[in-house]
Amino acid sequence: MPPPADIAAQARAPAATPIPTRATAGGHAGDRVFALTLVALGGAVLLVVGVVVLELYRVAQPALAKGGLRFLIDRDWDPVAGSFGALPFVYGTVVTSAVAIVLAVPISVGMALFLSEMGPPKLRPVVSFLIETLAAIPSVVYGLWGLFVVVPLLRDHVQPALAKTLGFLPLFRGPTIGLGYLAAGVLLAIMILPTVASVTTEVLKTVPPSLREGALALGATRWEAIRMAILPYARPGILGAALLGLGRALGETMAVTMVIGNAPEISASLFAPGYSLPAVIANEFAEATGALHLGALAGLGLVLFGLALVLNSTARLLVRLVARGPRAVA
Amino acid sequence: MKALVLRRAVNVAVTVACGAMVVFAVAPLGSLLWLVVSKGVAGLSLSFFTALPTPVGEPGGGVGNAILGTAMLVGLACLVGLPLGIGAGVFLAERGDGPFGRAVRFTAEVFSGVPSIVIGIVAYGIVVVAMRRFSMIAGALALALLMVPTLARSTEELVRLVPGTLREASLALGVPAWKTSLRVVLRTAAGGILTAVLLAIARAAGETAPLLFTSLNNQYWNVRPDQPTASLTVQIFNYAISPYEDWHQKAWSAALVLLLLVGSLNLLARLALRRSAAGGRA
Numbered sequence: 093m094p095p096p097a098d099i100a101a102q103a104r105a106p107a108a109t110p111i112p113t114r115a116t117a118g119g120h121a122g123d124r125v126f127a128l129t130l131v132a133l134g135g136a137v138l139l140v141v142g143v144v145v146l147e148l149y150r151v152a153q154p155a156l157a158k159g160g161l162r163f164l165i166d167r168d169w170d171p172v173a174g175s176f177g178a179l180p181f182v183y184g185t186v187v188t189s190a191v192a193i194v195l196a197v198p199i200s201v202g203m204a205l206f207l208s209e210m211g212p213p214k215l216r217p218v219v220s221f222l223i224e225t226l227a228a229i230p231s232v233v234y235g236l237w238g239l240f241v242v243v244p245l246l247r248d249h250v251q252p253a254l255a256k257t258l259g260f261l262p263l264f265r266g267p268t269i270g271l272g273y274l275a276a277g278v279l280l281a282i283m284i285l286p287t288v289a290s291v292t293t294e295v296l297k298t299v300p301p302s303l304r305e306g307a308l309a310l311g312a313t314r315w316e317a318i319r320m321a322i323l324p325y326a327r328p329g330i331l332g333a334a335l336l337g338l339g340r341a342l343g344e345t346m347a348v349t350m351v352i353g354n355a356p357e358i359s360a361s362l363f364a365p366g367y368s369l370p371a372v373i374a375n376e377f378a379e380a381t382g383a384l385h386l387g388a389l390a391g392l393g394l395v396l397f398g399l400a401l402v403l404n405s406t407a408r409l410l411v412r413l414v415a416r417g418p419r420a421v422a
Numbered sequence: 423m424k425a426l427v428l429r430r431a432v433n434v435a436v437t438v439a440c441g442a443m444v445v446f447a448v449a450p451l452g453s454l455l456w457l458v459v460s461k462g463v464a465g466l467s468l469s470f471f472t473a474l475p476t477p478v479g480e481p482g483g484g485v486g487n488a489i490l491g492t493a494m495l496v497g498l499a500c501l502v503g504l505p506l507g508i509g510a511g512v513f514l515a516e517r518g519d520g521p522f523g524r525a526v527r528f529t530a531e532v533f534s535g536v537p538s539i540v541i542g543i544v545a546y547g548i549v550v551v552a553m554r555r556f557s558m559i560a561g562a563l564a565l566a567l568l569m570v571p572t573l574a575r576s577t578e579e580l581v582r583l584v585p586g587t588l589r590e591a592s593l594a595l596g597v598p599a600w601k602t603s604l605r606v607v608l609r610t611a612a613g614g615i616l617t618a619v620l621l622a623i624a625r626a627a628g629e630t631a632p633l634l635f636t637s638l639n640n641q642y643w644n645v646r647p648d649q650p651t652a653s654l655t656v657q658i659f660n661y662a663i664s665p666y667e668d669w670h671q672k673a674w675s676a677a678l679v680l681l682l683l684v685g686s687l688n689l690l691a692r693l694a695l696r697r698s699a700a701g702g703r704a
Contacts, residue, residue: 126600133509134526151547202443230628237454313433343537345631378635393543404535
């Protein structure tokens with residue numbers, strides 16, 4: 093996964109590098125060779141993406157030929173009987189990602205505001221170092237920690253408390269076993285936090301200081317300046333940060349596989365075990381029963397690929413929109 | 423108009439709440455690092471780094487073959503991934519301001535968000551299907567494909583940090599543009615590129631999902647690229663989801679080894695960046 097700093101870096105305008113003009117570039121044979129080599133290497137990136145799309149489609153072909161993407165809304169997943177309905181996985185991915193976003197976005201935005209607008213500036217490098225460390229931890233280690241720390245914590249303390257206070261909602265009912273949608277969502281929230289927080293911080297940096305200063309000069313408190321001047325300006329960028337986080341949450345495999353319970357069912361309760369799109373690919377791909385099974389799993393991969401493309405490009409356009417600078421705020 | 427006291431109280435309350443968010447965000451990191459270190463240290467010994475895994479219940483044993491497997495997978499991935507990724511990054515920094523460059527940049531950015539398990543399927547389709555068995559080379563291909571887009575973007579960022587005046591001085595002295603790029607700009611950016619490479623290696627070493635059905639796993643030593651291979655991450659996964667207490671212990675120890683590996687690569691990357699940044703400024 094990309095380090096958040098890398099994603100965030102593009103919120104800043106790229107530094108202008110003087111590019112040799114056509115006159116100098118065409119002067120030497122060496123220049124032409126060098127330029128051609130570079131263009132070929134750049135083109136290789138496009139080629140790699142092209143190969144990825146074609147290959148995914150090729151592996152998914154047997155399943156797609158049997159009825160297109162309709163298998164996404166069928167409920168029954170039974171590879172032995174040859175029925176491949178992926179709705180439980182789609183549902184699990186949607187629910188766990190939603191839990192992750194609901195938890196991670198307020199925490200990330202609060203943290204970004206505290207660091208860039210409220211707290212002591214000396215805290216900034218310390219916390220940003222910790223957040224980078226959080227982003228560098230491999231997801232299988234998160235899964236291990238989730239399995240032996242988050243799951244027991246939820247089972248013994250959080251879930252009973254939720255059932256007691258909010259048990260009237262169908263979301264918080266049923267046996268408290270720990271493994272399930274809630275555990276996966278909490279773990280995902282922790283994992284996407286560095287992305288959302290660092291992109292939000294970058295977005296806040298691009299808010300023109302005059303907005304903040306104007307609000308403060310008119311007598312607003314810090315929070316009022318944030319609420320009335322800064323947040324409205326930064327809102328598309330923060331939405332972009334949340335979408336980038338969502339993109340990561342949808343595709344996260346190992347940690348979710350280890351704590352979601354791996355039950356291909358659809359349950360209203362967040363306490364129940366479920367399954368997600370990447371988790372089913374991870375668990376079944378190596379032992380798939382035939383071309384159709386492989387095809388169905390690759391089809392799910394194709395869906396993940398498409399979702400990631402849409403979310404990432406939208407998010408990046410939104411972040412760029414804010415970074416582009418002074419504009420009328422609606 | 424609300425009373426000033428009330429408005430100030432709200433301001434303080436929000437500040438405290440946002441400060442609490444910082445604590446919320448950092449607490450899991452503390453818990454995770456503490457547990458991996460405290461639980462992992464118990465199982466560490468010299469033989470843990472050198473021995474083969476033992477069956478459940480049998481004392482001793484280690485993850486030596488998995489450490490070698492991870493090293494070889496990442497090494498093979500670097501053979502393909504580094505030239506492509508760095509090359510594309512240099513292209514973006516040096517010639518990437520036209521419409522073609524913008525298209526490549528946008529593609530690389532968006533592609534870096536693609537879930538790694540999807541790339542595993544691609545490597546499966548290209549290598550495993552053709553060879554009719556799981557192999558190290560398939561896992562390495564998946565890791566290489568994952569490296570390219572992020573490496574290209576970070577290389578670009580770091581090459582662009584080179585002051586434009588260096589290039590201008592070189593061009594003004596009559597050095598051809600290509601020589602200026604290679605001998606002045608890229609040499610100055612070498613520390614930055616090293617940082618990007620180290621981070622890419624650290625990320626590749628921590629990948630699990632794309633290896634599950636490409637390099638699979640192996641209980642024995644393997645150095646042949648056409649055979650299934652153990653890796654540290656897949657081994658941690660298998661140990662963690664097993665029902666056995668002593669395998670859980672091994673999962674923690676292996677996680678500690680992985681964290682030390684990834685952590686030291688990140689540390690080296692920071693040092694390289696600091697050195698290059700200092701050089702650029704001087």
